[in-house]
Amino acid sequence: MSGHGKGHGGLGAYFAVFAALMVLTALTVWAAYQHLGIWNTPLALTIATTKAALVALIFMHLKDSPKLTAMVVGSSILFLAFLLFVTASDYLTRRWIPIYFR
């Protein structure tokens, strides 16, 4: 909230994030029991990513960090996406070509 979260402005945000994390934890447990077909996992990952973003932005002060820090964090997400995407593009597409079944 306050421009440079070094003062008292941070405290309210900390408790708000804490409450949000608790609610999202309850939500993800509840959602896991619902029959959502293929959407159970995407929903669980969306909630987890939201929680992680809250922790990074507020608890880890990423919101008030220099742009360079944001770039470093962005690079980790980018390379993690490469790792997942390139690996999945091999393993998860093998069955698309029927010859691999034999």
Add this chain to the structure above:
Amino acid sequence: MASSTPAAPAAPPELRHHFASLEAQKEASSLGMWIFLVTEVLFFGGMFTAYAIYRETYRHAFEGASNLLDLRLGAFNTVVLIVSSLTMALAVWASQQGRTRLLGLFLVLTMTLGTTFLVVKYFEYAHKFENHEVPGPHFVVPLDEATHQLLPRQSEMFFSLYFCMTGLHALHMIIGIGLLLWLLRKALRGDFTVRYNTPVDMVGLYWHFVDIVWIFLFPLLYLLGRHTL
């Protein structure tokens, strides 16, 4: 050395000579810590990738094996870690305010919560050993809680990943508690002031990162098969 500028104020003792100012020093520490965390993301990322591939390949085995984890203990530990992240954030805040006793209190609270997490994890692990659900020569293919039939053999793969991922996470927690003890000693010695509290901030970044790892581990390990029950 600086005889030409005799009016220069004495540098604070915590400022290393190769930094122009405390702000520059803190910014360098922070950037270095974040870069370390990037390597950690990719370190854990390898395991998450392995998990994603095997879980898509052996979906039924993974969902069935996941249901054998104790959801109540997993959820309890999730809450414990979230509270510990709050107390860690408050510890960083207290150190920035120069409130040393409050800082000590929040460090002790964070450590206690971290230890609680590990104790719960110990009981979870012990239960898995008793049930022969630990991969290896004594592994016994478990029953599916939903259908009461034997799970596929690949349920062992789920438990391999479960122990690797939670074990690596627990190792990070143990290191984190060690770092908190180090911080507590420095705090009680009066090393931290309103001007200089970088170590508290850096350990805070590490602790929150370990919390983020668990935020992903919890739904991926404990919740993935609950909708089949």
